Amino acid sequence: MKTIIGLEIHVQLSTATKLFCGCSTDYRDDEPNTHCCPICLGLPGALPRLNRKAVEYGLSVAKALNMKVPEVSEFARKNYFYPDLPKAYQITQYDKPLAVEGTVEIEDDEGHEKIVRITRVHLEEDPGRLVHVTGSSKYSLVDYNRSGIPLLEIVTEPDLRSPQEARRFLNKLRAILEYLGVFDGDREGALRVDANISLEGSERVEVKNISSYKGVEKALTFEVTRQKNLLRRGQKVVRETRHFMEGRGITTSARGKEEEYDYRYFPEPDLQPLRVADWMEKIKLPELPTARKNRFMEQYGISLNHARTLTGDPKLADFYEHVAPVDPILSATWVADILLGELNYRDMSISAVPPERFMELLALLRSGTITDKAGVQVLREMLNACAAGKPCEAPATIVKRENLAKAAGDEFTAIVQAVLAANPQAVSDYRAGKKGALNFLVGQVMKETRGRADPRELGRIVAECIDKSEV
Ligand SMILES: Nc1ncnc2c1ncn2[C@@H]1O[C@H](COP(=O)(O)OP(=O)(O)OP(=O)(O)O)[C@@H](O)[C@H]1O
Ligand SMILES: [Mg+2]
Numbered sequence: 001m002k003t004i005i006g007l008e009i010h011v012q013l014s015t016a017t018k019l020f021c022g023c024s025t026d027y028r029d030d031e032p033n034t035h036c037c038p039i040c041l042g043l044p045g046a047l048p049r050l051n052r053k054a055v056e057y058g059l060s061v062a063k064a065l066n067m068k069v070p071e072v073s074e075f076a077r078k079n080y081f082y083p084d085l086p087k088a089y090q091i092t093q094y095d096k097p098l099a100v101e102g103t104v105e106i107e108d109d110e111g112h113e114k115i116v117r118i119t120r121v122h123l124e125e126d127p128g129r130l131v132h133v134t135g136s137s138k139y140s141l142v143d144y145n146r147s148g149i150p151l152l153e154i155v156t157e158p159d160l161r162s163p164q165e166a167r168r169f170l171n172k173l174r175a176i177l178e179y180l181g182v183f184d185g186d187r188e189g190a191l192r193v194d195a196n197i198s199l200e201g202s203e204r205v206e207v208k209n210i211s212s213y214k215g216v217e218k219a220l221t222f223e224v225t226r227q228k229n230l231l232r233r234g235q236k237v238v239r240e241t242r243h244f245m246e247g248r249g250i251t252t253s254a255r256g257k258e259e260e261y262d263y264r265y266f267p268e269p270d271l272q273p274l275r276v277a278d279w280m281e282k283i284k285l286p287e288l289p290t291a292r293k294n295r296f297m298e299q300y301g302i303s304l305n306h307a308r309t310l311t312g313d314p315k316l317a318d319f320y321e322h323v324a325p326v327d328p329i330l331s332a333t334w335v336a337d338i339l340l341g342e343l344n345y346r347d348m349s350i351s352a353v354p355p356e357r358f359m360e361l362l363a364l365l366r367s368g369t370i371t372d373k374a375g376v377q378v379l380r381e382m383l384n385a386c387a388a389g390k391p392c393e394a395p396a397t398i399v400k401r402e403n404l405a406k407a408a409g410d411e412f413t414a415i416v417q418a419v420l421a422a423n424p425q426a427v428s429d430y431r432a433g434k435k436g437a438l439n440f441l442v443g444q445v446m447k448e449t450r451g452r453a454d455p456r457e458l459g460r461i462v463a464e465c466i467d468k469s470e471v
């Protein structure tokens, strides 16, 4: 049964000030209701003044998503009565959005390139935030710091075919937004999604206001199962809005009147229509993820998978380009396959890693001073220090202190000799032609050197030592 998914994504644009007033958008650590004025509080008589930067950001997203812009775009009032919006209407866009008909390229579940069509993007203001206080007396508080933050709503066509595909789409979209510098992905609630899902031939359900990528995938996975089970039991899926309960990973019906609500949209009389077609021509785009991915493969000779991973986040891509001169391929492996995993494990961001120190580590690996295994140990020491807020030690210092340099010279020969002497049976088995005996001896040397010997060279060296010792 075909799964059909379409997303409506609300992105908080990272402008310095709000959409229709000069209040600062940087309110995260501040007291409630300290970033407000008569305009974003919606007091009678206050007039909106459009933030030019927000329109530019919106248009650059439209351009990056290959969208068409109309001659003229217009704001509209969406009327509803709720405490998160004291003026009783949201300024948004309705029949004349900023742009229409775009595309985003993603990978489908088989790993093939696929196009997801974008229906439209439009600007609107974020409402205030309600905090529901429960306890002996139940009441709600409202914080208008968020009221008037510019949102860009991005609506997709129902082109996504699985919850995993939806998540990959969101990752790609987030990468594009971060490359454009219009969005701060680290901010909580900076991206909120309404996920629409149906099984072919059935009604669709809309899961509202999911605030994480993982949440979108989880909510959709839950819905696929729920809807399939309904149909299996001979029941019908009803068209409805549902809420996602992040903690429990389930969706619940929100059957309310809001679905049939008539918003009585009409053009916003206090704002001029925008001539966006002319404006669009002046918008310049930076290099975007797909272009950067292709350049990485060409310029550094790295694999598609590495290029994809490394360009998924502009900070990661910058980091890679910084350290690549040591050795592009070795760097790609160490950043994409090893560093990323260690960062995720510690819930650390790439910005916490000093690239110069990482280059020193790469140089030690490249020169063969340490083995891969010891390299991972050094990296862990470095990251643990960073995570604890301590300065990052030089890799060479860690290597010295922990005695991690590759076993070499006399020290190494002594270890091999000692292992051979301690295992005469294995040595004679090897001489008698048993290949397995060599592996055993190599394993013993690895154990003695605690990973400081290079397993790739070790077999040859041990064999040589046996040949050289008395024949
Ligand atoms: N059969 C379907 N199955 C799943 N998703 C669908 C289906 N048809 C449409 N969609 C998706 O649902 C969304 C439709 O959003 P649209 O804004 O047009 O309608 P709405 O949800 O009724 O309105 P709004 O949420 O803005 O009040 C789009 O993302 C679209 O891709
Ligand atoms: Mg909307």
Ligand SMILES: [Mg+2]
Residues within 6 Å of the ligand: 008, 194, 206
């Ligand atoms: Mg909707």
